[in-house]
Structure formats: C-alpha cells, structure tokens
Amino acid sequence: MGTEGGWTGEEWEQFCIELIRTRYGAHQVQVIPARKGGDLGIEAFTYDGFVFQCYAPHEPISVRKRYEKQRAKLSVSxxxxxxxxxxxxxLLGNAKISRFVFMVPITSSREIAKHAADKAAEYRALNLPVLDPxxxxxxxxEEASLPHPKRATGLGVAGFEERAEVSQDSYGVLRNVARGDRDDYRCAQLPIPDTGQADVFAAKRKTTDVAVALKKLHQKYPSERQVARMRREIEIGLALDGHPHAVPILDYGTNHTWFVMPWADKTAEACRDVLQDDLVELRALxxxxxxxxxxxxxxxxxxxxxxxxxxxxxxxxxxxxxxGIVRRPRGATTKIGRTGTSIGTEGFAAPELxxxxxxxxxxxxxxxxGRVIAWALTGQNPIANLPLLPPSPGPWRNIVKRMTNQEPTLRPQSILxxxxxxxxxxxEESVDPITLATSLIESANRGDKDATDALLAHLTDHAEDYALYVDGLIQLDVSQAGRALARDLPKAxxxxxxxASHVDGDGIRRVQFSEAAGVVMWLCEIASYAAKRRHWDILEDAADAMCIWDAAWDxxxxxxxVRSWLESLSGESAVAVASVLRQHGDSASHFSELAGSRSADARIRQAVRTS
Structure with missing residues (x-):
C-alpha cells in the first residue's frame, strides 16, 4: 500500500540511500547490511559521523497520527x-556520531522538530563515547534537502572565524527545528560594530555547525516603538520568505525582540572595488x-x-x-507619526524621506x-541633496540621473x-533620445496623433534630458502639444x-540666451492655448514654468x-495667472508697467504692482 508521499517503506528506503550516496559520495557512505535488519537503529552512515534512519508509514494518516508514529520511530531508533x-x-572507526538524520516523506508538525531537539539534548547529556559533544x-x-557534509565546527579566537559553507538547504533544516527560544543559540561575545538600532551577533544554533546572525534589540526592556519596528522587520521577512534575494527569517521570538537570519560574510559595502570594476556584477546586484x-x-x-x-x-x-524602517502597506500602519520627521541613511535616502x-x-x-549605483561607480559616498553621477557618459549615467531626480514624479515610478x-x-539598438524625439516631432507636426502621444511618453521617460526639452520639445507645434497635454494631465x-527644472542647464551645457527666450515664448503659447480652452491645470503649470525661466534669464x-498676453487676460484666466505671478515676484516685476494699463485685468495689475 502506498503512503501519503506515494512511497512504500521499501521504496522510500531505496530512494533515501541513493540520495545519501549522491549527496555525500558513494565512497563515503556505508549501508548497513540487510542481514542486520535495521537492528542498529540506522540504515546507513558516513565515515565522518553522519548516521541515517529512513521511515515511511504504511498508509496515509492524519497530521497528528503522523507525528505520533514519527516520534515513536525516532525514539526506538x-x-x-x-x-x-x-x-x-x-564501524565508524575514529569518528563520533555528530548527526542523526531522520528522513521522512512528509513532516507537517513542528512538534516532531521539538521532540528531536529535546532528544538530542537528552543524549548529549549522557556524554556517551560514541556521540560527538x-x-x-x-x-x-522529501521537500527539504540533506545537510552538508561535516566541516570544522570549532570556535575561533574571535568567536566565529571557522564557519561552515551553507546553503538554503541547511537553512531549511534550521527552520524545521526552530522553536522561538533564544537559548538555542550560542552568540559571539561582542556584537558586530555599527549595526544600527539593534545588535547583530555572529551565532550558531547549539546543535548545528551552521553559522547564523542573531539580531536583537539593544535594551533588556525595549520601548514599544523599538519592538514595533522589529515586528515589522520580522513580518516582511516572513512575507518575502522563499524569494532568492530576500534574507530569510530562520527563527524569532514571539515577543519580537530578536530573530535569526543566515550569516553573510560580505556586504556590498565591502565589495565597492569589485562593483566598480565588474559591471556584470553591478548589474547582478x-x-x-x-x-x-x-x-x-x-x-x-x-x-x-x-x-x-x-x-x-x-x-x-x-x-x-x-x-527595520519599512513602511507597511497603506492602511496597515497604526501610528502614522511614529516614524518621526526624517528617516533613512543620509546620502542614500530620498529627499522626501x-x-x-x-x-x-x-x-x-x-x-x-540609484545612489547605491552612483556610490559604486564613483567610489564616493553620496552627500544629501547633492547630485552624484557616474563620471563617464553612458547607460549607467543616464539611468542614475533619472533615478535620483530630486522631484519624485520625475523618477521611474515603479520597479517595472x-x-x-x-x-x-x-x-544594442537603443536610439539617441534627441534623434527619436526629432523624428516624432516631425510626424506630430504633420498631425500624427499617435506620434504626439509617443513623444509625450518619451519626454516623460527622459525628463532629465536638457537637450530633449530645450532643443526638441519647443519645436512641437503648440496646438498639437496642447491637445496631447490635455489628453494626459499627469504626463503634462x-x-x-x-x-522648469532645466532652467539652470544640466551641469555640462550652459543655457544660451536665445534658448531661454525660445523656452519662455513656447511656454507662453502653451499657457495661452490652455487659457482659451479652460485647461486650468495646464495653464498654471505652463505659467509657473514660464515665470521661472523669465526670472532667471530676463x-x-x-x-x-508675455506682456501682450498678460494684458489680454480676463475672467478666470486672469485669476489663475495673477496667482502664479504673485508666487514669482522676480518675474512679475518685469511687467510692472502693466500696473498702470487700463486694458489689463485688475487682478493682473494688482499682481505686478505688489511684486
């Protein structure tokens, strides 16, 4: 009769033996001869101290019954x-038994893991000559994998210099025996320096040779806020469990004051030279x-x-x-103000944080x-609110420039x-942005609506490109531009x-007077188009950008x-533009003569008079 896992007892044993031989090498594995009938309590062993028992029930059973049978079999073995x-x-020669590996098709109860841990402690206390301390x-x-072959497990002078090389398989074993008890872990005497709001210790589970990191809050009696932060860190770790690029949570305290994660010997901080020289590795990161x-x-x-x-x-x-300072999904945060007025690491944190x-x-x-990429390629630590770009023109410079725009809406809005x-x-087939824009503008000016919409998308994707805007965009016919902007207000x-952000150039190319004049006149025409059609959002944004450029370049x-257009305004258009003028006194002062013009709207006259 088949078992729950689809195995008979004999099939499961054969499968396990082949798996053990594959994992540890056939020459390192000794199967207990059939004549022993399993009387030694094991099916096979390796010459460096691993012993194996394989067990599959004879029929499908409930979770509780499975645990009881597995517990009984383990105890008898x-x-x-x-x-x-x-x-x-x-049989083992000079080796001592360091691991008893109990192989089953299915394990769905943490109770068996706890029973195994308790039994291991009980047998260690016997100090038997055949058992390793x-x-x-x-x-x-069946869902997990066998542990790694035995390696050096001694503690070095500093605490944990000798570490076993581990994989996700070993972490699965650790999670199987995790029970939320911090006493299960032996920590180095001192924490790793500079680990932020919690201490991180090199550690090992007392019954394994797998190196881990144990993170715990500093204080013996931490504040509610500190506990809440660690709770969030544990919560997101569990939510991302199984993702290859998320650090898994292997064990944690139910009071949310500590948790265990895999040990990593390196951070990106220690690999800057490699990332700077090896662009393939940077791309992988x-x-x-x-x-x-x-x-x-x-x-x-x-x-x-x-x-x-x-x-x-x-x-x-x-x-x-x-x-630790993750923001929960919208609506899941209980205390909106608890993150304070500034979070993140200076230089790497976005300005809005x-x-x-x-x-x-x-x-x-x-x-x-983007700041991490710039840090790697320049070899410099970023300074808050100051640009840091890769030194050489090329893809990474363009990418970082987009990613680190001071204005959040001008960055890529999603990982996609x-x-x-x-x-x-x-x-390899990428086209220079200005070349593509020129082609789209030519088609748009002939009335091609699709080309106009594609141009707006292209402009949004390259919002940091000075030439694309100052040389390219202002060549777009105002009526075509106005209709396209009105169709997509977010892009507008x-x-x-x-x-407006290009008013000072791009750090490489200086603004020319003729360019400044061209930009101001084009923006004035866009504002005029919007005013006539009562597109108030576009009117305000265009007038705002126009005043910024006018104030800077005069x-x-x-x-x-601009003066002629201001004098022609009336009604709601005059109200909207007067409000913009009041926000840009330096620009409004350029039109102060309108204060005495009887043909100008009273609100425009007032705005330029009080500037």
Whole structure:
C-alpha cells in the first residue's frame, strides 16, 4: 500500500540511500547490511559521523497520527543506536556520531522538530563515547534537502572565524527545528560594530555547525516603538520568505525582540572595488534589488533604507536585509507619526524621506538604488541633496540621473518602469533620445496623433534630458502639444515641471540666451492655448514654468510676447495667472508697467504692482 508521499517503506528506503550516496559520495557512505535488519537503529552512515534512519508509514494518516508514529520511530531508533554503540564505534572507526538524520516523506508538525531537539539534548547529556559533544538530530523531508557534509565546527579566537559553507538547504533544516527560544543559540561575545538600532551577533544554533546572525534589540526592556519596528522587520521577512534575494527569517521570538537570519560574510559595502570594476556584477546586484523590491512593492511595502551595508552577499547571490524602517502597506500602519520627521541613511535616502517619510512612494526606494549605483561607480559616498553621477557618459549615467531626480514624479515610478529603463539603456539598438524625439516631432507636426502621444511618453521617460526639452520639445507645434497635454494631465504635469527644472542647464551645457527666450515664448503659447480652452491645470503649470525661466534669464524679446498676453487676460484666466505671478515676484516685476494699463485685468495689475 502506498503512503501519503506515494512511497512504500521499501521504496522510500531505496530512494533515501541513493540520495545519501549522491549527496555525500558513494565512497563515503556505508549501508548497513540487510542481514542486520535495521537492528542498529540506522540504515546507513558516513565515515565522518553522519548516521541515517529512513521511515515511511504504511498508509496515509492524519497530521497528528503522523507525528505520533514519527516520534515513536525516532525514539526506538535512538534507543537501538545506543544499545549497539560498541558495534557502531567499530564501524565508524575514529569518528563520533555528530548527526542523526531522520528522513521522512512528509513532516507537517513542528512538534516532531521539538521532540528531536529535546532528544538530542537528552543524549548529549549522557556524554556517551560514541556521540560527538555537539550531537544533534535533523528531520529531513522529501521537500527539504540533506545537510552538508561535516566541516570544522570549532570556535575561533574571535568567536566565529571557522564557519561552515551553507546553503538554503541547511537553512531549511534550521527552520524545521526552530522553536522561538533564544537559548538555542550560542552568540559571539561582542556584537558586530555599527549595526544600527539593534545588535547583530555572529551565532550558531547549539546543535548545528551552521553559522547564523542573531539580531536583537539593544535594551533588556525595549520601548514599544523599538519592538514595533522589529515586528515589522520580522513580518516582511516572513512575507518575502522563499524569494532568492530576500534574507530569510530562520527563527524569532514571539515577543519580537530578536530573530535569526543566515550569516553573510560580505556586504556590498565591502565589495565597492569589485562593483566598480565588474559591471556584470553591478548589474547582478541591481537586478537582485529590482527582483525583491518588485515583490515587496507589490504587497505595498517600502524599504526606505537601501544602502550598501544592507545589501548582503549570501550563497553566491545578492539579498536585501534590514527592513527595520519599512513602511507597511497603506492602511496597515497604526501610528502614522511614529516614524518621526526624517528617516533613512543620509546620502542614500530620498529627499522626501526627510519631510514626509510616511507619504513616500516606490520612487523613494528607486532613488536609493540609484545612489547605491552612483556610490559604486564613483567610489564616493553620496552627500544629501547633492547630485552624484557616474563620471563617464553612458547607460549607467543616464539611468542614475533619472533615478535620483530630486522631484519624485520625475523618477521611474515603479520597479517595472526602472527595469524597462535599464533594458532600454543597455539595448544594442537603443536610439539617441534627441534623434527619436526629432523624428516624432516631425510626424506630430504633420498631425500624427499617435506620434504626439509617443513623444509625450518619451519626454516623460527622459525628463532629465536638457537637450530633449530645450532643443526638441519647443519645436512641437503648440496646438498639437496642447491637445496631447490635455489628453494626459499627469504626463503634462511631469513635462512642464521638467521644463522648469532645466532652467539652470544640466551641469555640462550652459543655457544660451536665445534658448531661454525660445523656452519662455513656447511656454507662453502653451499657457495661452490652455487659457482659451479652460485647461486650468495646464495653464498654471505652463505659467509657473514660464515665470521661472523669465526670472532667471530676463530676455526682453520674450517679455514682449508675455506682456501682450498678460494684458489680454480676463475672467478666470486672469485669476489663475495673477496667482502664479504673485508666487514669482522676480518675474512679475518685469511687467510692472502693466500696473498702470487700463486694458489689463485688475487682478493682473494688482499682481505686478505688489511684486
């Protein structure tokens, strides 16, 4: 009769033996001869101290019944093992039994893991010659994998210099025996330096040789706020469980004051030279961050503290850690004000996190990834609110420039947007932005609506490109531009704000007087178009950008056109533009003569008079 896992007892034993041989090498594995009939309590052993017992019930059973049968089988097997310890010692030679691996098709109860841990402690206390002082019992199911072959397990002088190389398989074993008891772990005497709001210790579970990190709150009696932060960190760790680029939670206290995660020997902080020289590795790091943040953002979580020290190199892959100041999904946060007025790490945190951290968007995490890229490629630590770009023109410079725009709406708005941006920049067939824009503008000016809409999308994607706006956009026919902007108000806002942001050039190219005049006149025409059609959002954004450029460059040729337009305004249009003028006194003062013009609306006259 088949078991729950689809195995007969004999089939399961054969499967396990083949698995053990594959894992440890056939020459290292000795199967107990059939004539023994399993009387030694094990099916096989390795010559460095691992012993194996395979067990499958004879029929499908309930969870509770399964636990009872597994518990009984384990207890009997251990008793037989001790009964025949002299014969086992002869078979093992100089090795001591360090692990008893109990292999079952299915394990669905944490009680069996606890029973195994208790039994291991009981047998260690007997101080039997055949058992290693660190003897432990591993429960391995069909879904899990066998533990690694035995390696050095001694503590070094500093505490944990000698560590076993581990994989996700070993972590699965650890989670199987996790029971939320901090006393199960032996920690180094001192925490790792500079680990933020909690202490992180190198540690080992007392019954294993697998290195882990144990993170616990500083104080013996932490505040409610500190506990809440660690609770969030544990919560997101469990929510992302199984993602290859998320650091898993292996064990934690139900009081949310500590948790255990895999040990990582390196962070990105220690790998800057490698990331600077090896662009393939840098791309792998960025792809890893995008992958895990896509999952987190999908669930509404924001990390808000992405920096090199929180990016770990673990099992030959990059993974993000330290979700201590994560923002929960909207509506899940109980105390909106508790994050204070500024969070994150200076230089890597997005500017908006110092103003309204709870109101941050996915673009805040994207900003921080951009700062990490810039940090790696420049070899410099970023300074808050100061640009930091890769030194050489190329894809990474373009990408970082977009990602780290001071204005959140001008960055990629999602991880999907970011990955599309990266793919486009590294595409061998990528077209220079201004070349594509020129082609689209030519088609748009011939009345091609699709080309106009594509141009707006292109402008939004390259909001940081000075030439694209100052050389390209102003060549677009005003009526075509106006209709397209009215069809997509969010894009209209981004584009007009981007035009305003280019008032000082791009750090490489200086603004020419003729360029400034051209921009002001084009914006004036867009504002005029919007006013006539009562598109108030576009009118306000266009007038705002126009005043910013006019105040900065004071071009008489453009002011003549603006003055004539201001004098023609009336009604609601005059109200809207007068409000903008009052916010830009330097620009309004250029039109002070309108204060005495009888043909100008009273609100316009008042706005330029009081500037």
């Amino acid at each position: 251990l008793a037989k093992l001790i009964e025949h310890q002299d014969e086992l010692a002869r 660190d003897f432990r019992i591993d429960i391995v199911s 960025v792809d890893a961050l995008c992958s895990v943040l896509s999952k987190a953002h999908e669930q509404g979580w924001l990390h808000r503290d992405i920096k090199p020290a929180n990016i770990l190199y673990l099992d030959n892959r990059w993974a993000i850690a330290d979700w 110092s103003v309204n951290p709870h109101g941050a968007t996915f673009a805040s995490d994207i900003y921080s990834i 947007d970011l990955t599309s941006l990266i793919a486009g920049e590294f595409s 806002h981004v584009i007009l704000c981007a035009m 071009q008489w040729s453009a002011q003549k056109k």
